Amino acid sequence: VSARSRDLLGLALAGAIGLAAAVALPRLLELSALLDVTVYLIMSILALSLALVWGYGGILCFGQSAFFGLGAYAYAIAVFNIGDSTLPAALAIVLPAAFAALLGYFMFYGRISDVYLGVITLTVTLILFNSVNSTAGPEYRIGTAPLGGFNGIPAIPPLNLPGDPQAALGLDDLFYLAIVLLMATYFGLRWLLASRFGRVMVAIRENEQRAEFLGYDSRLYKLATFTIGGGLAGLAGCLFANWGAFVSPTIFGLGQSAQIIIWVIVGGRGTLIGPVVGCILIQWLTAYLGSGQLAQSGGLTQLKASLSRMLGPAVGDAFSSVLGIVDLSNTSLVLGAVLLAFVLLVPKGIVPTLLDVVRRPARAGLRAAGDVGHGKPRRAA
Amino acid sequence: MDLVLVLAIQALYAIASLALISIGLAVIFGMMRVINLAHGEFLMLGGYSAIVATRHGINLWVAMLVVAPLVVGAIGLVVERTLIRFLYGRMIDTMLATWGLSLFLIGLVTGIFGNTTVGISAPLGGMAIGNYRTSIYGLVVIAITALLLAAIWLMLRYTRLGLFARGTMQNPNMAAALGLSPSKVHAVTFGAGAALSGLAGALLAPVSGVFPTIGVAYIAKAFITVIGGGAAILSGTVAASALFGVVQEISTFLTTPVFGVVITLAAAVVLIRLLPQGITGRFFKRGL
Numbered sequence: 296v297s298a299r300s301r302d303l304l305g306l307a308l309a310g311a312i313g314l315a316a317a318v319a320l321p322r323l324l325e326l327s328a329l330l331d332v333t334v335y336l337i338m339s340i341l342a343l344s345l346a347l348v349w350g351y352g353g354i355l356c357f358g359q360s361a362f363f364g365l366g367a368y369a370y371a372i373a374v375f376n377i378g379d380s381t382l383p384a385a386l387a388i389v390l391p392a393a394f395a396a397l398l399g400y401f402m403f404y405g406r407i408s409d410v411y412l413g414v415i416t417l418t419v420t421l422i423l424f425n426s427v428n429s430t431a432g433p434e435y436r437i438g439t440a441p442l443g444g445f446n447g448i449p450a451i452p453p454l455n456l457p458g459d460p461q462a463a464l465g466l467d468d469l470f471y472l473a474i475v476l477l478m479a480t481y482f483g484l485r486w487l488l489a490s491r492f493g494r495v496m497v498a499i500r501e502n503e504q505r506a507e508f509l510g511y512d513s514r515l516y517k518l519a520t521f522t523i524g525g526g527l528a529g530l531a532g533c534l535f536a537n538w539g540a541f542v543s544p545t546i547f548g549l550g551q552s553a554q555i556i557i558w559v560i561v562g563g564r565g566t567l568i569g570p571v572v573g574c575i576l577i578q579w580l581t582a583y584l585g586s587g588q589l590a591q592s593g594g595l596t597q598l599k600a601s602l603s604r605m606l607g608p609a610v611g612d613a614f615s616s617v618l619g620i621v622d623l624s625n626t627s628l629v630l631g632a633v634l635l636a637f638v639l640l641v642p643k644g645i646v647p648t649l650l651d652v653v654r655r656p657a658r659a660g661l662r663a664a665g666d667v668g669h670g671k672p673r674r675a676a
Numbered sequence: 677m678d679l680v681l682v683l684a685i686q687a688l689y690a691i692a693s694l695a696l697i698s699i700g701l702a703v704i705f706g707m708m709r710v711i712n713l714a715h716g717e718f719l720m721l722g723g724y725s726a727i728v729a730t731r732h733g734i735n736l737w738v739a740m741l742v743v744a745p746l747v748v749g750a751i752g753l754v755v756e757r758t759l760i761r762f763l764y765g766r767m768i769d770t771m772l773a774t775w776g777l778s779l780f781l782i783g784l785v786t787g788i789f790g791n792t793t794v795g796i797s798a799p800l801g802g803m804a805i806g807n808y809r810t811s812i813y814g815l816v817v818i819a820i821t822a823l824l825l826a827a828i829w830l831m832l833r834y835t836r837l838g839l840f841a842r843g844t845m846q847n848p849n850m851a852a853a854l855g856l857s858p859s860k861v862h863a864v865t866f867g868a869g870a871a872l873s874g875l876a877g878a879l880l881a882p883v884s885g886v887f888p889t890i891g892v893a894y895i896a897k898a899f900i901t902v903i904g905g906g907a908a909i910l911s912g913t914v915a916a917s918a919l920f921g922v923v924q925e926i927s928t929f930l931t932t933p934v935f936g937v938v939i940t941l942a943a944a945v946v947l948i949r950l951l952p953q954g955i956t957g958r959f960f961k962r963g964l
């Protein structure tokens with residue numbers, strides 16, 4: 296199968312899955328479950344924004360949540376002031392993109408190295424978190440919207456049809472909007488990556504110096520990538536503010552930033568479908584562990600019993616005393632362990648690793664025929 | 677006159693606490709080029725070690741100055757052997773792995789001690805300067821920080837171990853050719869950095885209390901100090917602490933403590949843009 300037809304097959308498959316989900320899920324799920332799925336979809340857009348910036352642009356941004364939070368806050372504040380949601384929704388994309396452009400100009404045109412870039416984005420996120428968190432008093436307001444500080448902003452009006460504030464979106468409408476926007480983001484990014492711009496972006500990730508020698512201004516390309524990523528994160532933020540009708544400063548927090556990075560690293564850098572898979576998987580996992588269903592299902596007791604049987608009662612006792620300390624419903628413990636495990640053991644992420652397994656027989660066949668093997672092994676695309 | 681003295685002590689304390697929370701990170705980053713995002717959690721563990729030790733009847737000073745560095749240093753050694761050493765030369769992966777470690781430690785400590793603030797009261801009480809009062813403990817923290825920095829300088833400059841550490845830092849291959857084991861030197865350096873962090877966390881515990889996520893409050897300040905300081909470990913940390921400590925005191929005085937921190941962080945971002953190599957990349961180049 297040629298690479299091109301495999302690409303088309305992948306696109307068709309992604310489209311089919313998206314359409315099937317859009318048609319089937321509202322019919323199969325109760326409203327509360329549909330709401331859970333909606334937030335997975337919204338976060339998937341956020342995951343895609345970092346998939347672009349980090350996975351393809353090679354820019355490790357530790358503060359993607361800054362743009363997510365800015366989008367959510369921009370929407371909330373503007374919609375309170377304006378009423379009709381069209382302009383606020385646009386602002387929720389433009390403002391984070393503009394902020395990303397400003398920050399990106401500062402970093403890329405200053406030619407700051409990767410590591411410092413990580414620290415600066417982390418610091419900026421903390422600056423935003425600290426500032427917004429401390430604006431609880433009634434004197435902090437923009438127009439008619441109080442900022443609310445650590446209390447957040449409750450009762451945010453939902454999106455409405457352009458020009459008609461009465462025609463507000465219901466909860467199931469938000470699901471359709473989220474899935475349409477997720478698919479639009481996915482296909483839009485596929486198009487971007489196939490374009491000349493996307494090729495140059497990946498070339499810069501692979502070897503920035505060589506790309507510059509070929510005449511491409513890497514600073515400009517990185518800046519554009521970073522700005523698009525900021526706008527996408529803002530879009531996700533706008534949808535998220537709609538989803539819960541509530542924003543609080545924790546969406547600027549380090550925990551949120553860590554989650555986005557974990558989605559991308561678990562799913563796989565350098566793919567788009569991977570971060571979406573990683574995002575849905577991790578969110579489902581934390582929700583499942585957080586709800587305590589694992590303890591209720593008795594799976595742990597069974598595990599302890601079988602451990603005692605196989606390895607002796609001492610091991611079983613040790614297992615339960617570890618469980619006494621290690622609270623599996625604790626999100627940061629689980630996320631930290633997942634991040635550690637993936638960096639050390641599966642650094643490429645789930646999707647690229649699976650693809651390698653699928654493709655390996657073909658490559659092994661080639662190697663046996665003596666077709667491959669001049670010097671270094673080829674890098675996986 | 678009294679007011680000036682009190683303000684000067686406050687500024688000195690701000691500088692000392694910045695240097696204190698950063699020095700462990702500076703040693704690890706400067707010597708090994710490893711960005712340890714779990715640094716804040718090492719500080720947090722230092723605080724918990726001191727508090728648990730005092731609750732078991734150990735003298736507060738022993739707990740802070742001996743127990744906490746030993747415990748956190750040991751944890752650092754374990755972390756280096758089981759985690760960091762697989763990732764040398766892969767800076768981004770190290771950052772990610774240590775971030776994972778940071779989350780993991782927060783989760784673990786929350787599971788053990790609960791999500792509440794525990795504290796020990798600051799010893800030694802207060803002291804009057806004219807019409808103002810100041811805490812004697814703050815002065816002790818300043819003194820200990822100065823002693824600590826002097827001790828690190830003496831060790832790096834005049835002892836055999838310091839020579840090994842500096843040699844390995846400059847050229848690990850050459851150090852290995854001369855019969856040193858860079859892997860051992862790295863392990864010891866990481867352990868020493870962790871021990872310094874433990875000491876810092878313990879010393880600050882009576883002032884700020886300890887809770888599982890306290891590391892987040894420290895981490896940004898520590899990073900901007902180390903990166904703002906640049907390549908020279910000691911003079912960089914001192915210079916950046918002095919700069920940011922003064923900025924923080926002035927902006928806190930003019931606004932609120934929260935915005936003081938915000939302004940300091942923003943100033944640091946601007947500084948890194950202007951001096952990407954840090955202060956010691958431009959000034960005090962011959963410092964250690």
